[in-house]
Amino acid sequence: MERPVTEADLVFEHVPETDQSFENALEKSRAGDRLTVDDAIELLTTGTDIEGIDRTRKERVLEAADRRRAEVVGDEVTFVANINNNVTTACNVGCLFCNFKDAAHTFERDSEVETAGFTKTPGESREIVADAVERGVYEVTSVSGLHPAFTLDEEHREILEAHPEPKEVNYKPPERYATDPGTYAEQMEAMSVDDVHVHSMTPEEGYHARRGTDWSYEEVYGRLKDAGLDTVPGTAAEILVDEVRDVICPGKIGTDDWLEAMEAAANVGLGLTATIMYGHVDNEAHRAMHLKRVRDLQERVDGAITEFVPLSFVHQNTPLFEHDVVSGGASIDEDELMIAVARLFLDNIDHVQSSWVKYGDEQGLKMLSCGADDYMGTILSEEITTRAGGEHGEFRSFEDYVEMITSIGRVPVERSTDYETRRVIDPDDPPFGPQLGPKADGTPLLDADERAERTVPADD
Ligand SMILES: C[S@@+](CC[C@H](N)C(=O)[O-])C[C@H]1O[C@@H](n2cnc3c(N)ncnc32)[C@H](O)[C@@H]1O
Numbered sequence: 001m002e003r004p005v006t007e008a009d010l011v012f013e014h015v016p017e018t019d020q021s022f023e024n025a026l027e028k029s030r031a032g033d034r035l036t037v038d039d040a041i042e043l044l045t046t047g048t049d050i051e052g053i054d055r056t057r058k059e060r061v062l063e064a065a066d067r068r069r070a071e072v073v074g075d076e077v078t079f080v081a082n083i084n085n086n087v088t089t090a091c092n093v094g095c096l097f098c099n100f101k102d103a104a105h106t107f108e109r110d111s112e113v114e115t116a117g118f119t120k121t122p123g124e125s126r127e128i129v130a131d132a133v134e135r136g137v138y139e140v141t142s143v144s145g146l147h148p149a150f151t152l153d154e155e156h157r158e159i160l161e162a163h164p165e166p167k168e169v170n171y172k173p174p175e176r177y178a179t180d181p182g183t184y185a186e187q188m189e190a191m192s193v194d195d196v197h198v199h200s201m202t203p204e205e206g207y208h209a210r211r212g213t214d215w216s217y218e219e220v221y222g223r224l225k226d227a228g229l230d231t232v233p234g235t236a237a238e239i240l241v242d243e244v245r246d247v248i249c250p251g252k253i254g255t256d257d258w259l260e261a262m263e264a265a266a267n268v269g270l271g272l273t274a275t276i277m278y279g280h281v282d283n284e285a286h287r288a289m290h291l292k293r294v295r296d297l298q299e300r301v302d303g304a305i306t307e308f309v310p311l312s313f314v315h316q317n318t319p320l321f322e323h324d325v326v327s328g329g330a331s332i333d334e335d336e337l338m339i340a341v342a343r344l345f346l347d348n349i350d351h352v353q354s355s356w357v358k359y360g361d362e363q364g365l366k367m368l369s370c371g372a373d374d375y376m377g378t379i380l381s382e383e384i385t386t387r388a389g390g391e392h393g394e395f396r397s398f399e400d401y402v403e404m405i406t407s408i409g410r411v412p413v414e415r416s417t418d419y420e421t422r423r424v425i426d427p428d429d430p431p432f433g434p435q436l437g438p439k440a441d442g443t444p445l446l447d448a449d450e451r452a453e454r455t456v457p458a459d460d
């Protein structure tokens with residue numbers, strides 16, 4: 001177990017105090033000037049000169065962000081036909097905000113406790129993806145626990161087998177486990193059915209795929225690309241300020257490593273997304289600093305980041321909440337300001353995503369008028385948020401999307417992962433099924449019976 005978090009750990013060097021004024025920061029954002037970290041702090045707090053959030057000021061920030069969204073991308077709301085195929089929940093990194101993971105020893109053949117988690121072989125992954133491709137999906141998103149038996153490829157496995165202290169590099173041979181996840185390269189290859197788009201290998205997974213070697217991130221992402229990887233999810237970012245990471249994910253790579261991995265992935269030609277996971281022990285100064293680090297990264301990678309995804313912390317079943325380190329997640333006001341300030345600050349990232357997994361349908365739609373323009377994907381199954389206690393279900397159909405997006409007077413558009421390929425959907429011309437995937441033919445992803453079996457979202 002990690003050392004318990006003490007009150008002293010929550011006394012931060014970076015606090016939301018500035019010499020800037022809220023009115024000045026708002027004026028700058030309306031004029032389209034590039035914002036500073038202090039400007040972002042003023043906007044996120046609705047002014048450091050007052051206690052708490054001022055609703056009138058908040059509405060002015062949301063309005064500025066909504067206007068900016070309209071200027072940058074217009075009235076289209078995009079979404080992608082995708083599935084999640086997470087390979088394994090085995091993980092010993094121990095992030096305190098995460099309930100997706102299961103202790104890796106419970107997966108061992110001779111474990112006395114039955115594991116509550118899962119591991120898929122490359123063959124099982126292939127079957128799941130093949131079925132989804134037949135249904136018409138464009139993209140498979142795959143993020144996993146850092147399974148001790150996972151290696152990049154055979155060569156990496158041989159290196160770790162020969163390591164004098166395998167424990168030091170978090171390695172145990174696959175034979176020890178009831179199910180062998182294969183190598184990362186084998187999983188990428190298995191998931192690349194009919195050239196479906198594979199969105200996988202977060203910087204944390206990239207780090208795991210080079211542990212115990214002197215390989216660069218370029219080497220690792222280059223090999224993964226050759227095996228079928230198309231784009232890299234910018235999760236594992238959490239808050240890119242080490243004093244926060246030291247509290248919520250002390251076992252994870254640091255900010256510099258995360259940035260290095262992302263830059264390397266871009267250098268070998270992979271597209272990227274970026275995220276922030278906020279609303280736990282972080283304050284507005286941390287959120288603003290995070291935005292700056294993402295904006296600077298986007299300059300260095302020459303626009304490779306296609307979207308920014310604010311992930312609101314889901315607190316219910318997490319160690320942070322259970323050990324009373326936090327009393328809940330972000331408020332709705334904080335959520336709306338996070339979306340709006342991301343839109344205003346990230347002047348070099350075109351798309352801001354509203355996650356229905358985190359916000360639900362009603363609030364998720366509201367976010368599309370606070371600066372967001374993308375409404376995520378169909379995903380078909382969800383494990384990270386659900387295991388953390390989230391209650392917004394696991395699937396949205398094209399019918400759901402068309403109904404929701406037209407209800408707020410916007411235009412539903414099916415997109416590719418990189419947003420380059422787009423199809424405007426005519427709400428008067430059903431059926432609305434996907435058309436961009438390698439085998440998509442316009443019919444719905446699931447038939448009526450299959451839909452009825454899915455988790456019913458709590459908020460609709
Ligand atoms: C569960 S991890 C899986 C991939 C890999 N293990 C990693 O950490 O990069 C993916 C992301 O899910 C997000 N996540 C995990 N638990 C969450 C929670 N309780 N609330 C919101 N987001 C969460 C975090 O941003 C995390 O980086």
Ligand SMILES: Nc1c(NC[C@H](O)[C@H](O)[C@H](O)CO)[nH]c(=O)[nH]c1=O
Pocket residue numbers: 080082084139141199273307309311353354355356357358376377378379416417418
């Ligand atoms: N916001 C969440 C996402 N977003 C990712 C998208 O669905 C899509 O894969 C991306 O836009 C690239 O095309 N995925 C989740 O599983 N959970 C979320 O909360």
Ligand SMILES: N[C@@H](Cc1ccc(O)cc1)C(=O)O
Pocket residue numbers: 141143232233234235273274275309311357384385
């Ligand atoms: N799977 C992550 C979210 C995510 C995945 C891929 C992305 O590109 C962005 C966000 C979660 O549920 O929290």
Ligand code: SF4
Pocket residue numbers: 091092093094095098099100101144145146204249
């Ligand atoms: S966030 Fe990722 S690395 Fe951290 S415990 Fe969860 S699965 Fe493991």
